[in-house]
Amino acid sequence: MTSMRDQLYGIKRKMRKDSKVTLVLPSEFTFNRSEVKHFDHVLSFFNWKLRDIPVEIDFRLCSSANYQAVSLLILYCWKIKQQGCTVSFLLDNETDPNGSRVWRMLGAQGLFAVSTDPKVNFNSNEHKPLFAIRNSDDFKAALQSLDAFTLNFGVEYQKTLRYVISELLYNVHEHGASDFHWRGKRYPTPSILQFTWYERANELHFIVGDLGVGVKNHIGKAHPGLSSDEEAIRLAIQPEISGTFTTQDPYATRNNAGMGLFISSNILKKLRGDMHIISGNGAVHISPIDTTGKSLDFSWPGTFVLVTVRLDRGTEFALDAMMSEFRDHAKAEIAARTNAATIQQLYVGMYNYFGTNADIKSEAIRYRDKYIIPALSEGKSLLLDFTDVDSSTHSFLNALLATPIMRLGLIAYKKIRIVNATKEIRETIDYILDDNTADEPNNSQQS
Template sequence: MKSMRDQLYGIKRKIKKDSKVTLVLPSEFTFNRSEIKHFDQVLSVFNWKLRNVPVEIDFRSCSSANYQAASLLILYCWRLKQQGCTVSILLENEADPNGSRVWRMLGAQGLFAVCTDPKVNFNSNEHKPLFAIRNSDDFKSALKSMDDFTLNFGVEYQKTLRYVISELLYNVHEHGASDFHWKGKRYPTPSLLQFTWYERANELHFIVGDIGIGIKNHISKAYPGISTDEEAIRLAIQPEISGTFTTKDPYETRNNAGMGLFISSNILKKLRGDMHIISGRGAVHISPTDTTAKTLETTWPGTFVLVTVRLDRGTEFALDAMMSEFRDHAKAEIAARTNAATTQQLYVGMYNYFGKNADLKSEAIRYRDKYIIHALSEGKSLLLDFVDVDSSTHSFLNALLATPIRRLGLIAYKKIRIINATNEIRETIDYILDDNTSDGVAPNSNHEE
């Protein structure tokens, strides 16, 4: 006859088994679909509400996964551990080229040893390196590996990619902090860096991610009026927005200048790379030609940045020259923004918000409704700076300006100022001004484009 202790243990095991939650990965666990990044398919797997239950993650139906998406799964497992869950992983046969193989290549079986022992890192494949970033030693080790990994890409590529990754790692280290308690001890939750070179496409893909507080929560400390994650990300890629420079307390440390995302995103534009920044439900894509944003159906509680760089050996560039150019650009924008604030202006750096080719009408409408109409209703004037913008369509500019011009009437000629625009952009705006202040268009019209 079983003892009372054995009986209670059996009951406890049955209760635990009955409460187990199984998350089955889809057949394709990847962001990539027809050369376009889709994030909801991956993020929809993550149930952030699970607490104090056994969770089983089943890879056996996953026939295709990429390394960057699988890296996010590691962060998710750490969050489950924070929330009192026990996590088990079901893998397919080791020989099969599927999601299970990707998991093993990352050395992800050791994810819980990594998050509780600062001396342990991932035993990943040398061609698919994965790093937990918890301290300065991890930081140095990851950058050393990156240097070795990019050695054959050329000195300038090596220096430039190192700079970009350094800035992104600084961001997650300073803004992505979170921790958990296990067996009576407090542990910092690591952030992650994973990079892969796809030889056939001659592309380097890397992801930097955390499960910290997210960009919106961080920036809202200095800009409490931010309403969406998209808006927060767009602000973060402007110079001196996301750093500690906004702190007015002279005794508060200022360790972050708020330039990391601004410079990194501009470097990647020059390299003809793509940067996707995901935080909360916001997704911002910075491409060589434009900057677009969308709201996701799902959410990511911290932040991750996914970067793709095409390693074109025929491209000539110099990091020092680029940095000088970007810093000059930043100084000019900060000065214009500061001056606008003191003279009751809304300053809009068009390149940072909309990219080199400002042509997405939906983005113009969103910005107009959120910022321009509100600023003009408060009596402010509008300063649009088109420096580095090569082109902008009539549809975009009309969506951005027609309604404000109609509401202002002839005073729009004084209230709206355009600087650094090409002749084509200037002529288009002049036409829109004339068209919307001609006879028959009354000031304060409620007409919407």
């Protein structure tokens, strides 16, 4: 005769089975759409509200997936497992390049053993390596693998890529730390590093991701009042902004705390690479020619950075020379920013906010409304530094400056200072100044 306990257990199992949620991977699980990165398509798959129910992830309809997007799925599985879900997978037979094959190539079947055993890491394909980053041993192993992976790309590429990935992994230590409990023990939630060389395109793609507090919460300790995740990311790539703010963190002892993301992003510009930083619902794209950002429809609870580098063997560069150049640039900007704070001035490093080509009008409007108009309203002056900005359109500069100039009137000539601008940019700003300090300014200039 079945005991009452067994009957209740059977009922409980049936109820749990009936509550199972199946998440079906879309036919394409990739960031790539017509050579442009789109993140909402992948992020929309993740349901972060699932708790204490069985979850089944079905790969069978996914006919195309890339390794970086699927790597995020591993972090997602860890998260919902921590929220009390049991996670299972429905995989298809291996056919290139479907989602099931990518999952197996990453060694993702062992993801839960990796999360609770510090001696175990992913048994991924040597050409598509995936690492869980939990401690200094993982850090060293990942960099050693990267050295071997990039051996044939040349010494300078090897050194440079090692530097960039090292700094991104240090950032994981800053804002990526999160813990969970399992069977009475406390474990750090791993971060992930995955890199792939696409031989046909001669490109190296890599992703570093975590489930930590996110950029906004991290730098908000020292810079409260940030209105969006995008704004926080833009601020984090400025020199001496994104450093550690707790004295106990080992990263705080590094002399370049707050410089790593600034230097890494500038290195990638020099290499004609692309860096996408996603945190919360903020997305910032740092390309060789500009820096753009937006708010996404869907969000990521921590941070991930996706990097693409074209391995052009004809490109000559020296890491030491680049580092020296960037540090000099950073010192000059920090000094200008410090001086501006002393004399009640808003300093804007145009290159760091808008890139080599400052020409996106919507970016100018947002920055104007968020920073310039409030600063001028407080009686501050404005210093725009155009160092390393090659071009800027009339529409961009007009959107940035016309309204502030009209509000200031003739005093704008004293309150707004322009330095290190090209002749064309200087002439455009002079025209905007003249046009908006006339007795009867054209209202169309205020847009």
